[in-house]
Amino acid sequence: xxxAGYRKAWLSSMSIYYKSTRDDNVKATASQAILKGLAPDxxxxxxxxxxxxxxxxxxxxxxxxxxxxxxxxxxxxxxxTEEELKNCIEKAYDAKFDTTEIAPLVKADNTFFLExxxxxxxxxxxxxxxxxxxxxxxxxxxxxxxxxIVILTATSGDTGKAALAGFADVKGTKIxxxxxxxxxxxxxxxxxxxxxxxxxYVVGINGNFDAAQTGVKNIFSDKALEExxxxxxxxxxxxxxxxxxxxxxxxVYYVYxxxxxxxxxxxxxxxxxxxxxxxxxxxxxxxxxxxxxxxxPIAKFICASNENKVLYDFFETxxxxxxxxxxxxxxxxxxxxxxSNLERLIYKIAGNSAVKNTELMSALKESGKYTxxxxxxxxxxxxxxxxxxxxxxxxxxxxxxxxEKYIIDTHTAxxxxxxxxxxxxxxxxxxxVIASTASPYKFTRSVMNDIDSSYETMGDFELVxxxxxxxxVKVPQAIEEIRTAPVLHDTVCETNEMSAVVQKILGI
Ligand SMILES: *Cc1c(COP(=O)(O)O)cnc(C)c1O
Numbered sequence: 001x002x003x004a005g006y007r008k009a010w011l012s013s014m015s016i017y018y019k020s021t022r023d024d025n026v027k028a029t030a031s032q033a034i035l036k037g038l039a040p041d042x043x044x045x046x047x048x049x050x051x052x053x054x055x056x057x058x059x060x061x062x063x064x065x066x067x068x069x070x071x072x073x074x075x076x077x078x079x080x081t082e083e084e085l086k087n088c089i090e091k092a093y094d095a096k097f098d099t100t101e102i103a104p105l106v107k108a109d110n111t112f113f114l115e116x117x118x119x120x121x122x123x124x125x126x127x128x129x130x131x132x133x134x135x136x137x138x139x140x141x142x143x144x145x146x147x148x149i150v151i152l153t154a155t156s157g158d159t160g161k162a163a164l165a166g167f168a169d170v171k172g173t174k175i176x177x178x179x180x181x182x183x184x185x186x187x188x189x190x191x192x193x194x195x196x197x198x199x200x201y202v203v204g205i206n207g208n209f210d211a212a213q214t215g216v217k218n219i220f221s222d223k224a225l226e227e228x229x230x231x232x233x234x235x236x237x238x239x240x241x242x243x244x245x246x247x248x249x250x251x252v253y254y255v256y257x258x259x260x261x262x263x264x265x266x267x268x269x270x271x272x273x274x275x276x277x278x279x280x281x282x283x284x285x286x287x288x289x290x291x292x293x294x295x296x297p298i299a300k301f302i303c304a305s306n307e308n309k310v311l312y313d314f315f316e317t318x319x320x321x322x323x324x325x326x327x328x329x330x331x332x333x334x335x336x337x338x339x340s341n342l343e344r345l346i347y348k349i350a351g352n353s354a355v356k357n358t359e360l361m362s363a364l365k366e367s368g369k370y371t372x373x374x375x376x377x378x379x380x381x382x383x384x385x386x387x388x389x390x391x392x393x394x395x396x397x398x399x400x401x402x403x404e405k406y407i408i409d410t411h412t413a414x415x416x417x418x419x420x421x422x423x424x425x426x427x428x429x430x431x432x433v434i435a436s437t438a439s440p441y442k443f444t445r446s447v448m449n450d451i452d453s454s455y456e457t458m459g460d461f462e463l464v465x466x467x468x469x470x471x472x473v474k475v476p477q478a479i480e481e482i483r484t485a486p487v488l489h490d491t492v493c494e495t496n497e498m499s500a501v502v503q504k505i506l507g508i
Contacts, residue, residue, distance in 0.1 A: 015078050018045040018244065021347040022358045030077040031139035034245040037238030038220055044343050045244050050293040051075035060255060061263040065102035066093050068259060069252045076248045084138050092131035096120045103253045105260050108406040113436040114257045121191065122439035122478045125162035128249040133170045135245040136237060140172065147235040151175040152219060154212035154240065156280060157184040158333045158438065161191040163239040168197030176201040176505060178212045181492055184332050185443055186460060194485035201505050202489035208326055210337050215498040232508045241283030242340050250287035257433050258296055267431050272299040274432040278415040279303050279311060280334035282341035284435055299430055304418035305387040306331045311339060315385030318377045321369035329390060330446040331410040349379040388417035394450035401451055407471040409438040410446050440467060441479050
């Protein structure tokens with residue numbers, strides 16, 4: 001008895017739990033945090049402690065993507081059994097990806113592009129959203145939840161389609177996606193409004209991404225609605241990048257990229273690399289930061305912004321200020337003024353202080369800005385922020401195509417531009433991985449216009465064929481599909497009507 005009791009205490013001290021960035025007393029297991037998405041107090045779930053990799057880098061270098069995924073995710077989702085987690089991984093990283101490598105590293109211009117766009121919607125969101133539905137339904141089972149799970153998501157373009165594709169026809173779920181009607185690319189919109197599946201709903205709003213995101217957050221924190229939903233047998237969850245079920249699968253590909261560089265003899269075990277991440281909501285780059293905290297040798301996190309350069313200003317000055325003009329750019333998935341996942345970094349550099357974090361987040365809500373202390377700022381030495389103008393993005397795409405015949409999308413081009421600026425300023429020659437977040441086919445018109453402005457007169461699908469000719473890369477299935485697909489969703493609403501639209505869809 002004694003030993004059993006001791007063992008139990010020892011086991012529970014070994015496991016991690018999740019707490020809110022705004023209240024230390026809000027605690028959840030991994031599966032509960034996945035189900036909830038956002039903490040009830042509006043904070044984000046963070047681990048009680050960041051787990052350390054328990055395999056050596058050399059061992060990791062011998063593993064496949066799926067095996068690395070297991071080694072990383074088991075440490076974060078430690079209330080999942082081995083069988084449950086492996087089952088989720090098997091269902092996610094299968095033939096939906098057009099390469100068994102899942103996330104290939106491509107060398108161009110002396111840098112490594114980590115292509116995260118080989119999933120079914122050809123953007124990096126697939127990396128996490130192909131597994132989230134399985135993590136979520138497994139979490140529901142583990143916690144004896146009988147309610148139908150309603151995924152509510154605001155998207156700046158790519159999350160929406162990736163979430164729709166991930167959840168379409170997954171039993172026990174419905175998914176409702178809000179997107180800024182005039183703030184996504186034509187192909188992004190076409191991809192969403194042609195989505196099949198009886199449980200999928202797509203709604204355009206007359207407002208920008210931040211308005212959509214705020215609307216969704218308000219619906220989540222509406223206690224009366226929650227009760228009403230519960231009575232009708234529904235409960236909300238989030239597929240947005242604030243869900244740890246999104247964040248954790250994104251840590252995997254940084255570990256995998258490192259393991260490939262090691263396996264290929266590009267670096268020695270323990271040698272540091274830099275990562276460059278085209279950033280919007282701060283989820284992807286935060287995952288790389290967590291990877292480093294797990295023990296992955298990363299030197300610099302190069303945070304690339306487009307003309308919505310709130311993060312660049314933040315890293316320069318320590319002041320986060322969203323009070324500025326919102327710019328529509330050719331990298332719409334990064335047109336964001338409130339980077340939600342930054343809250344997790346703020347919490348960490350505040351010494352895991354929910355009190356300090358809450359103070360700053362309240363200031364953000366009330367005045368649209370906050371300033372971190374100099375002590376907090378000192379902890380950001382590994383971060384380098386910069387931004388790319390639209391003209392610079394165009395030039396980067398054109399130059400890389402002309403020199404290397406490698407065509408990147410507009411988001412990845414923001415990263416490549418910022419990396420050039422970093423190298424010019426620092427002369428740092430460290431081996432560098434650029435997160436390549438979308439296929440150029442997803443932003444064909446912008447990409448082709450950047451290569452040659454005379455393409456302007458061509459139709460969308462003529463451009464697709466021309467891109468195929470120039471790049472020699474086969475047209476992805478995701479694009480072939482929408483050539484002829486019928487529009488299945490045409491609801492548009494004002495931002496203050498979002499809750500009513502949700503209630504109408506659910507019939508409550
Ligand atoms: C979502 C997205 C980003 C931004 O990623 P965050 O995790 O939100 O910072 C960058 N590029 C593309 C193509 C995206 O879809």
